[in-house]
Amino acid sequence: MPAAKYADEQLADPGKEKQAKALMETIRCLVCQGQSIADSNAEMAGDMRALIRTRIEAGEKPEAIRAWLIERYGDWVSFKPPLDELTWPLYVVPVLFLGLGIWIVSGRLKRRRKG
């Protein structure tokens, strides 16, 4: 099968290419191991690059394309986890860590000043 147009060719409009590239860097290559479609030799990654470039060229918004891809392939396809009932710990736990750390440190410093 010949590679689709735009699999390895950029869009003529640099602004749109930039949008497409930014999106491709956050879409997982489904047949690779931990790579994004922006840096994979796999044929499927090429097809997905072509799809993204074609849709961006047609004026679609990157986040709409991401939503379409997630609809089709599941959350697995996007490196940018959504915030929902499954993924909230990703966003809450780091804040909790930092809060805990600040609390411990500030508590000790205050005690120190009193002493």
Next chain:
Amino acid sequence: MIAEAGLAALWLAAALAALQLAMGWMGVSSQRTDLLAAVRPIAIIQAGLTGIAFLVLIYLFVTVDLSVALVAANDASTKPLLYKFAGTWGNHEGSMLMWVTILAVAGGAVAIFERRLNERTLIATLAAQAAIGLGFYAFLLFASNPFARLDPAPAEGQGLNPLLQDPGLAFHPPTLYLGYVGLSVAFSFAVGALVTRDVGTAFARAMRPWVLGAWILLTIGITAGSYWAYYELGWGGWWFWDPVENASLMPWLAATALLHSVTVLATREGLRAWTVMLAVVAFSMSMVGTFLVRSGILTSVHAFAVDPKRGTFILALLAIYIGGALALFGLRVGTVREGSRFDAVSREGSLVINNLLLSAILGIVLVGTLYPLIAESITGEKLSVGPPYFNSAAGPLALILVVVMAAGPIMRWRRDDLKATLTRLAVPLLLSALVLLLVILLAPGIRILPLLGLVAAAGVGLASLAPLWGRNLRRTPLYIWGMVIAHLGIAVSIAGMASESAFTKETLVAARIGELHRVGPYSVRLDDVQPVAGPNYTAIEGTVTAQRGAGKPFTLHPQTRNFPSPQTETNEAAITTVPDGQLYVVVGRADEQGRWQLRLWWKPFVTLIWAGGGLVALGGFLSLIGRVRREMRHAPPREFL
């Protein structure tokens, strides 16, 4: 026979580790000097035996003894000698044997060289080291025997993953393993000091060279791994937040924090409990790293072994060691005296903020790496956590961290004045403001993170030299030089990252022979594509002529290689390095019209990323030499051997 000899050496070493643990334990609790005296020699002999087992395995690989199952599965007589040798640890069993060998040799080195630490604490340390070793001996002997035979022996072996057939990668895993194991020694020291209630400056001084050494090796390992990914994967990326990369980054973050807190403990007697806790965390991170890479839980190029039995075994070891250490910590933390006091605005204060931020970044990387695995194992739903998450969560914290890094070294211990500190930083602050102005003027529309990166790198780079101001440079202690160079390296690296992400130019085309294409300041022409044959692969090689402006044209030869066993395709990018960046050229497949896929990148100052990493490692190395020389001068004479 030789394989059996290796196995026997391994069993003996395991038995000695058990003896080392038992005698160390009894000696420390009963204070019997005869028991205590036996532990050091046992540790040394154990190291020797494990070393023999590892040498045997290397011998089997180099001579391609196909009657050994591991050799048959990973070696081939057609492989170049270097990869026969390095293939020894390019697989699960061999790399675990290497792990345990480094562990035992490190234990032996502690037994030989450590002379300043209280004897009971030292023996408790060696007992802890033996306890870690025992778990890994059990893992090798019961779940990953590297010396198992294969009958009948095949006529030819199956070869090594071609992606790993690269000189850099041959020495990448050993470097990281040495780093991981160095942290295990730090952990053992922490356990020893907790057991004998001896958490103080002597403990910090004994532990510091190991932390420093581990940290240097992790720095080198991460830097080299990043450069490998950059030139080998063929798409110009240098960091992917891949779980395997994170597996090496997490111990590095913990070791960086530990390195700074142990300095506070050694020089100011502060942060006692916290330093011990960090030692536990740092080792836990290297266990987590080993687990991620070795259990096969990840679907990534690095995780070859897909065998749940092994994963469960490592997970059990991880739970035992971390759980045990945390329990000991919980029991003994009450007996650790509070350290010296200090003000919030002081050198110690800045180091506490450093530790806090590093821990927070570590938390983010840990959660981002492990949560998808946990979520999948519980709900069955697969989710991906990648660059957008890590960059936006850890990036800002890392920027704050480097700003603190600029201020810390010029602050006084115990108590300082915020205004005075800012005055001392006036020149770097001015430089940062200047860079901010220049970048906004010259590169409007630059994204916020690279912009702040450039601004911070300029100011921090200059500020990192501040500890040298007003000093006699010849009389400046080596460890001060080390600190200055390491901090400068961080600034250099950040400048490279920011420049690469803000200013990279990319051209992707289907090129006909003779066509001219532009990327950044270069014009590039594909002259020819020819098939070529390597020692164990075939390839197509492009001949590409590049010219910068009206400069002298030069030729590049990118390749796409095909390896037959196992069937794999790799891109060998052709990279030209010039003072202000790199031109990166890849020739891929042809399309049906005879046009070749040509990928071109111009990456301004990208080399600073790895040059910075090199400076950081160099700084660590100078610091290590300075510290060790100082310790040697004060060391009491040798009492044994």
